[in-house]
Amino acid sequence: MSVRSRRLEEKIFIILSGASAIFTAFILIVILGTITISGLPSINLQYLTSAEASLQGAGSGVANAIIGTIYLSLFSVAISLPLALSLAIYLKRYAKDTYVTRFIRLLIEVFSGTPSIIVGVVGLILICLYLKPITGGWSLLSGSIALAILILPVVERSIEVAIDTVPLELEDASYALGANKWHTIRGITLPCAISGIIAGTVFGIGRAAEESAVVALTTGYSQYMPEYSIGHNSKLLFGIQIYPFQDAIGSLPMAIYNSFQYPMFESSGGGFRAAFILILIILIINMSARLILRRWKIG
Amino acid sequence: MWNAQSVGKYIEGTFLKTRVKNSTGHTSAEYFIFAGTIISLFVITLFLFFIIWEALPVFKSEGFGFITGTVWNYTTNQYGILIFIVSTIAITVVTMLLACPLSLLTAIFLAEFAPARVSNIIMPMVELLIGIPSIVYGLFGLSFLYYFVQFDIKPFIGSTLGFIPIFANGSPNTGQSLLLASLILTVMVLPTITILSLEAMRSVPREYIDASNALGATKWETIKKVIIPTAKPGIIAGILLGLMRAMGETMAVVMLTGNTFQMPTSILDTGYAMTSKILMDITFYYGIPSGRSALMGIALVLFVMEFLILVLVKAMGARFK
Numbered sequence: 001m002s003v004r005s006r007r008l009e010e011k012i013f014i015i016l017s018g019a020s021a022i023f024t025a026f027i028l029i030v031i032l033g034t035i036t037i038s039g040l041p042s043i044n045l046q047y048l049t050s051a052e053a054s055l056q057g058a059g060s061g062v063a064n065a066i067i068g069t070i071y072l073s074l075f076s077v078a079i080s081l082p083l084a085l086s087l088a089i090y091l092k093r094y095a096k097d098t099y100v101t102r103f104i105r106l107l108i109e110v111f112s113g114t115p116s117i118i119v120g121v122v123g124l125i126l127i128c129l130y131l132k133p134i135t136g137g138w139s140l141l142s143g144s145i146a147l148a149i150l151i152l153p154v155v156e157r158s159i160e161v162a163i164d165t166v167p168l169e170l171e172d173a174s175y176a177l178g179a180n181k182w183h184t185i186r187g188i189t190l191p192c193a194i195s196g197i198i199a200g201t202v203f204g205i206g207r208a209a210e211e212s213a214v215v216a217l218t219t220g221y222s223q224y225m226p227e228y229s230i231g232h233n234s235k236l237l238f239g240i241q242i243y244p245f246q247d248a249i250g251s252l253p254m255a256i257y258n259s260f261q262y263p264m265f266e267s268s269g270g271g272f273r274a275a276f277i278l279i280l281i282i283l284i285i286n287m288s289a290r291l292i293l294r295r296w297k298i299g
Numbered sequence: 300m301w302n303a304q305s306v307g308k309y310i311e312g313t314f315l316k317t318r319v320k321n322s323t324g325h326t327s328a329e330y331f332i333f334a335g336t337i338i339s340l341f342v343i344t345l346f347l348f349f350i351i352w353e354a355l356p357v358f359k360s361e362g363f364g365f366i367t368g369t370v371w372n373y374t375t376n377q378y379g380i381l382i383f384i385v386s387t388i389a390i391t392v393v394t395m396l397l398a399c400p401l402s403l404l405t406a407i408f409l410a411e412f413a414p415a416r417v418s419n420i421i422m423p424m425v426e427l428l429i430g431i432p433s434i435v436y437g438l439f440g441l442s443f444l445y446y447f448v449q450f451d452i453k454p455f456i457g458s459t460l461g462f463i464p465i466f467a468n469g470s471p472n473t474g475q476s477l478l479l480a481s482l483i484l485t486v487m488v489l490p491t492i493t494i495l496s497l498e499a500m501r502s503v504p505r506e507y508i509d510a511s512n513a514l515g516a517t518k519w520e521t522i523k524k525v526i527i528p529t530a531k532p533g534i535i536a537g538i539l540l541g542l543m544r545a546m547g548e549t550m551a552v553v554m555l556t557g558n559t560f561q562m563p564t565s566i567l568d569t570g571y572a573m574t575s576k577i578l579m580d581i582t583f584y585y586g587i588p589s590g591r592s593a594l595m596g597i598a599l600v601l602f603v604m605e606f607l608i609l610v611l612v613k614a615m616g617a618r619f620k
Binding site for chain 2: 006007009010013014016017018019020021022023024025027028030031032034035038082083084085086087089090091094104106107108109110111113114115116117118119120121122124125126129149152156181182186206210211212213216217253256257259260271272275278279282283286
């Protein structure tokens with residue numbers, strides 16, 4: 001091949017790959033632009049601060065959905081974090097390298113590849129149906145448990161990565177000073193990995209906030225603001241129903257989904273309003289995770 | 300006697316790697332960690348077994364016909380999921396055909412050609428695409444791309460390539476189609492493939508590239524003959540992970556495929572993906588034991604498909620390590 005045709009081939013591919021990259025950026029701008037243009041103008045203070053039920057028309061208020069999404073993501077991470085943390089510490093620092101632990105790792109990996117709809121459908125039958133006396137059917141509690149199961153491998157994985165970055169010399173120094181295993185983990189490993197652990201947790205919150213298939217099948221939807229009281233319900237355990245945990249709750253993904261499911265009640269502009277707020281929330285969550293990782297980087 | 304101490308000793312003797320000589324047994328925090336581990340493993344195992352357990356009845360009653368059947372009827376208890384499988388596979392294949400070239404070229408550009416200033420702008424944008432929730436993608440597809448597909452893309456493909464059956468425009472009155480779902484899924488899997496292949500390309504040893512340059516290769520020849528072959532396992536893993544995401548996606552697919560129960564023959568036809576079927580029907584039919592089992596059967600088949608891809612990813616990783 002002549003030098004000329006080689007140069008030509010290179011030029012063609014520079015143009016092709018550059019065009020792809022620009023096209024990718026263009027897609028993002030179009031999507032964010034569409035949502036902002038259709039959603040932002042109709043957002044006002046009343047929309048943000050009222051529950052859907054307190055105003056006329058479907059999709060007229062979003063406060064119940066915002067609070068619901070915040071509750072769901074925080075509670076699911078609260079359930080998931082202790083489990084993920086202990087699983088990661090066990091696998092990284094206590095487990096022997098045997099077939100059993102290799103199998104456990106494979107199990108977690110398979111589980112993290114499970115589509116969210118499967119988590120949702122198992123959550124629906126196992127948590128909402130079979131455990132109804134405890135969880136209250138479609139409820140905040142059911143949704144949080146199902147989401148916790150969904151994000152468990154995500155959070156666990158990022159904690160493992162964070163533990164991997166801890167310099168082994170520091171741990172050896174700790175052992176050399178006579179500290180035992182747990183003291184080393186508590187005094188050296190966890191403090192060194194803390195930024196990664198927090199970032200992983202925050203990513204977990206974001207993952208739970210954006211999830212819609214699981215939420216659609218396990219939390220139900222409520223147009224009202226969550227209540228805070230204890231009521232009577234003979235179908236539940238001990239005959240008491242604890243609000244808001246054992247009650248259906250609104251969420252932003254469901255608010256958007258409703259605008260698709262019931263287009264006769266609501267214009268798609270309503271969906272875009274909620275979508276804009278959801279994207280904003282997730283953007284803030286992901287940004288703060290990134291900032292935490294950057295600011296607190298050790299070593 | 301079983302008490303906390305002896306349970307701890309048992310766990311220690313069975314599972315623990317090392318014993319620090321001067322430690323006096325385990326602290327309560329450590330028992331907390333073991334308990335957390337056992338609970339999470341129990342939950343995961345329960346979860347996986349539960350899918351199989353719930354799906355078992357439909358496989359007993361339908362046998363292999365569950366996968367090859369094309370009838371789905373709750374009143375006569377006939378369940379066959381071929382239409383859903385075909386729809387899901389068609390959507391996934393079209394998605395990958397669109398997403399792979401686009402994201403690989405983007406990754407090549409960001410890794411090799413782009414000056415740092417440009418890639419510092421484009422990289423965060425690609426990462427932003429991950430952060431958009433799938434339901435928002437669905438909404439965007441439905442109220443924007445829908446009309447574009449209906450009035451521009453479908454007539455164009457139908458009139459130019461329509462003589463080939465898989466490009467025939469059989470339903471010109473709707474934008475919902477396998478193609479529309481694939482277009483949105485392309486955007487959804489694009490960042491996954493781009494970022495993972497970019498990482499793989501960036502981890503190619505500098506010496507290889509220098510050696511190729513020293514032999515007089517142009518930049519593109521270095522990419523073609525050195526970087527891509529070396530980064531291949533990482534690139535393939537990225538593609539397969541993107542494939543898993545496309546296959547398991549629910550919300551966007553539910554909103555965009557049309558959900559009509561007929562065998563799609565063209566990518567411009569409406570279809571009914573496996574994930575959509577589960578989501579649309581489970582809340583209405585979980586009370587019917589056979590229907591519930593059939594829907595869990597779809598979940599199991601989907602799970603097995605994803606599992607096989609994951610095994611492929613693992614096998615790739617093992618072979619190239």
